[in-house]
Amino acid sequence: MTTTATREAEVFVPGHITGFFSAHHTDDPATTGSRGAGLTITTGVKLEVCRGPTVSPGITLNGKSISIDAVDNVIDRLDIDDINVNAQTALPLGAGFGVSGAMTLGVAFGSNAVADKTNTRAESALITAAHCAEVRAGTGLGDVVAQARGGFPIRVEPGAPHVGQLDGITATPRVEYCSFGTVSTESVLNADTNTLTTAGEQALETLQSTPTAAQFMTLAHQFGVEAELMTPKAQEVIADVQTAGGTAAMAMLGNTVFALGNDLSAAGYDPVVCQTHSGGVSIQQQGNYQTGGQHNPRTIEHSS
Amino acid sequence: MTTTATREAEVFVPGHITGFFSAHHTDDPATTGSRGAGLTITTGVKLEVCRGPTVSPGITLNGKSISIDAVDNVIDRLDIDDINVNAQTALPLGAGFGVSGAMTLGVAFGSNAVADKTNTRAESALITAAHCAEVRAGTGLGDVVAQARGGFPIRVEPGAPHVGQLDGITATPRVEYCSFGTVSTESVLNADTNTLTTAGEQALETLQSTPTAAQFMTLAHQFGVEAELMTPKAQEVIADVQTAGGTAAMAMLGNTVFALGNDLSAAGYDPVVCQTHSGGVSIQQQGNYQTGGQHNPRTIEHSS
Numbered sequence: 001m002t003t004t005a006t007r008e009a010e011v012f013v014p015g016h017i018t019g020f021f022s023a024h025h026t027d028d029p030a031t032t033g034s035r036g037a038g039l040t041i042t043t044g045v046k047l048e049v050c051r052g053p054t055v056s057p058g059i060t061l062n063g064k065s066i067s068i069d070a071v072d073n074v075i076d077r078l079d080i081d082d083i084n085v086n087a088q089t090a091l092p093l094g095a096g097f098g099v100s101g102a103m104t105l106g107v108a109f110g111s112n113a114v115a116d117k118t119n120t121r122a123e124s125a126l127i128t129a130a131h132c133a134e135v136r137a138g139t140g141l142g143d144v145v146a147q148a149r150g151g152f153p154i155r156v157e158p159g160a161p162h163v164g165q166l167d168g169i170t171a172t173p174r175v176e177y178c179s180f181g182t183v184s185t186e187s188v189l190n191a192d193t194n195t196l197t198t199a200g201e202q203a204l205e206t207l208q209s210t211p212t213a214a215q216f217m218t219l220a221h222q223f224g225v226e227a228e229l230m231t232p233k234a235q236e237v238i239a240d241v242q243t244a245g246g247t248a249a250m251a252m253l254g255n256t257v258f259a260l261g262n263d264l265s266a267a268g269y270d271p272v273v274c275q276t277h278s279g280g281v282s283i284q285q286q287g288n289y290q291t292g293g294q295h296n297p298r299t300i301e302h303s304s
Numbered sequence: 305m306t307t308t309a310t311r312e313a314e315v316f317v318p319g320h321i322t323g324f325f326s327a328h329h330t331d332d333p334a335t336t337g338s339r340g341a342g343l344t345i346t347t348g349v350k351l352e353v354c355r356g357p358t359v360s361p362g363i364t365l366n367g368k369s370i371s372i373d374a375v376d377n378v379i380d381r382l383d384i385d386d387i388n389v390n391a392q393t394a395l396p397l398g399a400g401f402g403v404s405g406a407m408t409l410g411v412a413f414g415s416n417a418v419a420d421k422t423n424t425r426a427e428s429a430l431i432t433a434a435h436c437a438e439v440r441a442g443t444g445l446g447d448v449v450a451q452a453r454g455g456f457p458i459r460v461e462p463g464a465p466h467v468g469q470l471d472g473i474t475a476t477p478r479v480e481y482c483s484f485g486t487v488s489t490e491s492v493l494n495a496d497t498n499t500l501t502t503a504g505e506q507a508l509e510t511l512q513s514t515p516t517a518a519q520f521m522t523l524a525h526q527f528g529v530e531a532e533l534m535t536p537k538a539q540e541v542i543a544d545v546q547t548a549g550g551t552a553a554m555a556m557l558g559n560t561v562f563a564l565g566n567d568l569s570a571a572g573y574d575p576v577v578c579q580t581h582s583g584g585v586s587i588q589q590q591g592n593y594q595t596g597g598q599h600n601p602r603t604i605e606h607s608s
Contacts, residue, residue: 162469170426211424279586282476
């Protein structure tokens with residue numbers, strides 16, 4: 001009996017909530033990006049990536065076929081055929097959690113893991129490919145590099161790895177969020193970004209001199225006000241949290257309010273609760289299975 | 305009743321096994337470091353760091369008082385008084401797992417977490433302080449930056465964050481190791497490093513063109529031979545693994561043999577088993593307790 005090897009990998013990418021940012025556009029997607037700060041969270045996107053003749057190419061998210069420009073773009077850039085992606089997430093789409101960045105980065109890492117050895121890339125090349133794909137699609141400027149790093153990232157200089165520069169806040173707080181719907185990232189990024197960039201630059205300077213979680217929350221809230229990006233619903237919820245003595249801010253960009261500790265629940269809301277994610281994108285498992293044999297995804301190969 | 309606040313934090317730092325390296329010395333510890341590649345592992349060092357008038361300053365590792373030059377050095381650099389550190393690890397000392405780097409980095413992160421807010425630093429400043437402290441002490445050149453990053457780090461350019469440059473292999477293999485004792489890192493780093501640096505530079509170039517776990521193992525083994533750093537015991541164990549069809553290498557620098565997958569156990573050894581660690585150093589928890597009240601370390605603060 002002839003068996004045909006099908007390779008598969010499972011990848012996890014944390015969600016990313018941006019608190020404030022400034023947009024920096026150049027002619028090159030690798031040097032285009034954002035400065036700012038955000039939080040990666042334990043709620044993220046889990047992707048099963050397969051490759052082989054037994055599976056038909058296709059991308060699903062939570063069981064439904066989905067088309068994401070940045071994902072198509074990164075598959076083209078990495079030049080890997082027959083990729084099949086089955087992704088699951090508890091995060092809402094378009095609500096400020098970087099789901100498109102997570103999908104793009106996860107597909108880059110997963111595709112690389114199932115590619116032929118001759119086509120294997122190091123992490124920085126995969127992150128660069130995913131970052132450039134998101135920038136070209138106009139759906140994000142800083143999510144990919146933040147999700148690749150994990151933790152509580154400060155985007156000190158914009159752009160892909162070895163071009164941009166990242167730092168981080170050491171704190172790993174509990175995070176609460178309530179999401180009320182979508183805000184179009186494209187429409188904000190394609191509009192005049194001067195006001196938000198001025199506000200974002202000031203916030204970054206202040207955060208760098210006092211890099212604490214409490215300072216981040218104060219600056220994220222201020223940024224939403226100054227950049228005039230707050231939705232009426234976010235304003236209402238943030239006011240409630242303030243009345244209860246807490247601090248909350250709007251996720252950039254989504255109709256989502258987030259807070260640290262228990263500041264949303266203390267104000268009477270019923271938020272989703274998660275934690276700051278300590279690492280970035282990672283391969284969870286990687287294995288071969290034979291179409292004529294038994295599926296054994298738990299065998300961690302060291303051949304790639 | 306007057307209560308006095310004592311702050312405490314728990315930090316985890318992964319172990320780090322260097323496979324091959326080249327040494328790069330300059331007049332500045334921030335630009336001094338190593339290029340090369342290694343693996344961070346889930347076996348690491350857990351540190352409880354406290355600060356306050358109720359605890360006496362002191363550093364213990366596995367319950368015993370210990371003095372580590374790089375740790376003293378980083379506490380001085382960060383200028384934080386009254387630090388008490390209680391560290392635990394299953395890793396042997398001086399055996400090539402970066403325990404001194406882990407202690408130094410863990411103390412930097414832990415001290416920062418319990419410091420006054422006005423003295424809070426971002427991650428890159430803490431990693432730089434720990435890296436420079438290790439370089440000055442002569443006990444390591446690349447462990448700190450690798451342990452701060454996590455995963456399967458490639459040290460592309462030497463030095464502290466924003467000076468050096470890191471990349472990574474995407475694989476997250478299971479790791480096995482057997483340790484037979486110590487090798488003095490200082491004595492190797494203080495001797496002529498020309499031979500090892502030539503071998504390490506060649507290995508790095510090859511790994512960058514094929515950044516896979518299998519390639520890393522082959523290069524790590526070759527490096528041990530070419531740099532003439534292998535102990536007789538390591539040579540014997542590596543030969544046994546090769547006879548059984550596997551690949552193993554010596555940890556740089558310790559009398560330790562490591563392998564991926566089950567290559568050591570398949571050769572009849574009874575190794576310690578762990579996994580590649582997906583993240584770098586991280587604060588596990590952080591809290592206040594009142595000397596007049598109840599200890600509640602699970603309260604994650606968002607004030608720092």
